[in-house]
Amino acid sequence: MLDQSEVAFNELRHLVSERAIKGETMLLNMGPQHPSTHGVLRLLLEMDGEIVVNCFPDIGFLHTGIEKNMEAKTYEKAAVMTDRLDYLNNLGNNLVYCMAIEKLAELDVPPRAQAMRVILTELQRISSHLVWLGTHTLDLAAISVFWYTFRERELILDIFEMVSGQRMMTTYFRPGGLWRDVPVEFEEAVRQFIDIFPQRILEYEAMLSENPIFIERTRNIGILNSKDAVNWGVTGPMLRATGVPHDLRKIDPYMGYEQYEFVVPTHTDGDTYARYLVRMEEMRQSLRIVQQALEKLPYGPVRSNNRKFVPPPRSELSTSMEAVIHHFKLWTDGFDMPEGSVYVAAESPRGVLGVYLESDGSPKPYRVYWRTPSFDNLQVLPTLAKGHLVADLVALMGSTDFVLGDIDR
Amino acid sequence: MGIEQKAGDLGAVTIRLEQAVNWARTYAMWPMLFGLACCAIEMMAGQAAKYDMSRFGMELMRATPRQADLMIISGRVTRKMAPVLRLLYDQMPSPKWVLSMGDCASCGGIFNNYAIVQGIDEIMPVDVYVAGCPPRPEALVHGILTLHEKVRGENLKTWA
Amino acid sequence: MEMVQDMNNELGSPVSTLVERFGADVQEFRGQTTLVISPENIFDACQVLRDEFSYDFLEVETAVDYWPQQDPRFHVVYQLYSIEKHLRIGLRVPLSGHSPSLPTLEGLYANANWREREIWDMFGIRFEGHSDPRRILMPHDWQGHPLRKDYPLGYEEVQFSFNAEEIDRNKPYAEE
Numbered sequence: 001m002l003d004q005s006e007v008a009f010n011e012l013r014h015l016v017s018e019r020a021i022k023g024e025t026m027l028l029n030m031g032p033q034h035p036s037t038h039g040v041l042r043l044l045l046e047m048d049g050e051i052v053v054n055c056f057p058d059i060g061f062l063h064t065g066i067e068k069n070m071e072a073k074t075y076e077k078a079a080v081m082t083d084r085l086d087y088l089n090n091l092g093n094n095l096v097y098c099m100a101i102e103k104l105a106e107l108d109v110p111p112r113a114q115a116m117r118v119i120l121t122e123l124q125r126i127s128s129h130l131v132w133l134g135t136h137t138l139d140l141a142a143i144s145v146f147w148y149t150f151r152e153r154e155l156i157l158d159i160f161e162m163v164s165g166q167r168m169m170t171t172y173f174r175p176g177g178l179w180r181d182v183p184v185e186f187e188e189a190v191r192q193f194i195d196i197f198p199q200r201i202l203e204y205e206a207m208l209s210e211n212p213i214f215i216e217r218t219r220n221i222g223i224l225n226s227k228d229a230v231n232w233g234v235t236g237p238m239l240r241a242t243g244v245p246h247d248l249r250k251i252d253p254y255m256g257y258e259q260y261e262f263v264v265p266t267h268t269d270g271d272t273y274a275r276y277l278v279r280m281e282e283m284r285q286s287l288r289i290v291q292q293a294l295e296k297l298p299y300g301p302v303r304s305n306n307r308k309f310v311p312p313p314r315s316e317l318s319t320s321m322e323a324v325i326h327h328f329k330l331w332t333d334g335f336d337m338p339e340g341s342v343y344v345a346a347e348s349p350r351g352v353l354g355v356y357l358e359s360d361g362s363p364k365p366y367r368v369y370w371r372t373p374s375f376d377n378l379q380v381l382p383t384l385a386k387g388h389l390v391a392d393l394v395a396l397m398g399s400t401d402f403v404l405g406d407i408d409r
Numbered sequence: 410m411g412i413e414q415k416a417g418d419l420g421a422v423t424i425r426l427e428q429a430v431n432w433a434r435t436y437a438m439w440p441m442l443f444g445l446a447c448c449a450i451e452m453m454a455g456q457a458a459k460y461d462m463s464r465f466g467m468e469l470m471r472a473t474p475r476q477a478d479l480m481i482i483s484g485r486v487t488r489k490m491a492p493v494l495r496l497l498y499d500q501m502p503s504p505k506w507v508l509s510m511g512d513c514a515s516c517g518g519i520f521n522n523y524a525i526v527q528g529i530d531e532i533m534p535v536d537v538y539v540a541g542c543p544p545r546p547e548a549l550v551h552g553i554l555t556l557h558e559k560v561r562g563e564n565l566k567t568w569a
Numbered sequence: 570m571e572m573v574q575d576m577n578n579e580l581g582s583p584v585s586t587l588v589e590r591f592g593a594d595v596q597e598f599r600g601q602t603t604l605v606i607s608p609e610n611i612f613d614a615c616q617v618l619r620d621e622f623s624y625d626f627l628e629v630e631t632a633v634d635y636w637p638q639q640d641p642r643f644h645v646v647y648q649l650y651s652i653e654k655h656l657r658i659g660l661r662v663p664l665s666g667h668s669p670s671l672p673t674l675e676g677l678y679a680n681a682n683w684r685e686r687e688i689w690d691m692f693g694i695r696f697e698g699h700s701d702p703r704r705i706l707m708p709h710d711w712q713g714h715p716l717r718k719d720y721p722l723g724y725e726e727v728q729f730s731f732n733a734e735e736i737d738r739n740k741p742y743a744e745e
Binding site: 522 | 707720723742744
């Protein structure tokens with residue numbers, strides 16, 4: 001087997017500059033195991049001293065073959081795998097997958113399920129941003145923020161556990177609504193969280209926003225202008241920090257987002273500090289949405305009544321023959337979907353998360369493609385990293401907020 | 410022998426060498442920072458304030474394998490990543506232990522396909538397996554305590 | 570042609586332009602429009618969409634394999650989005666053959682770079698003019714294209730109690 005360094009060089013001979021081949025610049029491997037790469041990402045840096053001249057991301061160290069594996073399972077079983085894609089946004093992945101199935105099958109979702117989906121997705125967004133803040137500042141050596149954000153995250157995970165039994169990989173959203181209704185303590189727990197959290201965001205901002213070291217390390221690092229961002233397919237807080245107010249919750253509202261009043265934060269600088277401000281404000285706005293959705297939470301069923309797709313409750317099985325037939329069909333074969341293809345997109349904490357679902361009429365998906373935001377957000381990294389020091393590259397990677405499960409699928 | 414019978418367990422005054430060394434090893438076992446996927450988030454949550462793993466000696470997570478004792482494989486290992494994993498394991502100096510956290514590292518988990526190594530015991534010897542997808546931080550702590558018990562039971566023959 | 574006028578007025582003009590200039594087929598399903606375009610015309614069609622109708626955002630670029638149907642075997646699917654007008658349009662390119670090729674969209678949309686590398690890696694569809702045609706998700710010396718339908722899933726047999734020892738014997742275990 002070739003030596004690792006020779007492999008790297010041969011692969012990239014057509015990409016590195018002349019100076020690297022001559023030996024003036026150094027090729028440094030920021031390998032798959034590194035404390036700051038937020039997962040298994042390999043970066044090949046071409047460096048002139050401490051300054052990064054170019055960087056070549058090498059992904060695929062977490063490629064799980066989820067898309068092919070989902071083709072081998074029925075729709076309901078494949079929903080379990082969707083949690084594990086972007087593993088910080090489990091309910092968001094579930095949501096997009098269920099939205100795609102519901103669009104293709106023209107399945108209705110009752111209003112209580114929609115409002116509950118909004119509440120849980122926004123709580124997931126807050127928890128994802130908390131992990132981002134904790135790990136980003138951990139890389140910048142502001143380690144105390146890590147302890148605080150994970151403490152808040154535990155409150156949200158307790159809510160998820162109360163609702164579905166699992167902290168992270170809940171698979172709580174199913175085609176047609178939710179798996180089952182929330183327990184009585186849910187409302188009280190969410191209200192407690194809404195009461196505590198605004199003060200905590202103020203604490204984080206007090207520690208970081210005016211901190212001269214933080215500003216020094218994040219201002220003017222990785223400036224992205226809006227035209228480049230759109231050309232590179234960047235979405236999410238990275239795009240909003242360049243000034244483009246692109247948020248699918250406002251533009252193309254789904255799950256009843258048009259009922260809730262919230263602001264889409266933008267900033268014009270496009271650097272790391274701007275992305276930090278955008279995400280902090282997004283946490284506040286998410287909390288606002290949770291509050292409004294909780295006030296307006298309607299009563300009613302939490303899953304559609306369409307027995308072709310949704311299994312009947314067990315009590316019906318003793319009285320109705322159709323219920324038994326539907327139950328049998330759904331549990332052995334899975335539900336049959338109409339033929340065709342749809343593309344559905346929603347807003348994940350990282351950007352536009354979309355599912356392209358193609359069905360050929362069988363109970364298993366024919367092709368599921370996940371348009372993940374971190375794929376494009378990482379692709380723009382080499383252009384942003386040119387001319388910065390390695391320490392700045394670390395800050396930049398943190399602010400890009402990619403998740404390798406999203407990229408490699 | 411006589412002193413122990415008469416005065417009972419005097420703690421560190423009379424102690425066998427194996428016990429002393431094993432005690433020292435369990436109380437300062439530093440894991441290597443090797444989070445791959447979702448289980449890594451639960452490992453970080455295990456290190457954080459609510460389920461504090463520093464209580465059990467895992468104060469720091471060393472990024473370099475040369476300074477680490479324990480490798481917690483948290484997350485799914487792909488065929489592309491497997492040689493890297495083996496290289497890291499080889500770079501760790503003895504004594505070293507491996508804890509396979511989560512279903513994907515123990516047996517391939519829910520991903521039974523071309524891309525995932527079906528259990529890291531295909532690549533390296535594993536001491537403790539922790540089940541769960543992802544395992545709760547408490548489950549990880551239980552796995553670590555099980556590993557500590559195993560280490561306390563080691564004797565001179567296994568070192569040499 | 571009636572179908573084109575019946576559709577949402579905002580999408581009407583790009584669709585009718587593409588139908589006139591490139592002979593595209595229009596499909597509408599669940600409110601989403603898709604145009605089927607031939608491989609020679611895809612670059613010009615995307616250029617027209619980007620320059621004249623401001624579809625400046627490449628959202629999706631992927632492929633679907635229809636094996637054992639050989640003609641066409643693949644469909645390459647694009648979804649273009651307009652940031653200003655908030656409109657999405659889908660394009661499909663049917664391809665046949667064992668190792669077909671398409672012109673690259675890298676000159677128009679910068680993020681087509683990695684997406685086309687992924688399609689090469691997973692499906693084996695080449696893109697002419699691509700600056701960096703190498704594998705992206707699989708190891709660099711992997712044989713085969715995993716997402717093709719004739720590529721096996723590669724799963725390992727599940728161990729139950731009746732076949733546990735048999736599987737254990739054949740499974741590689743590392744000792745040291």
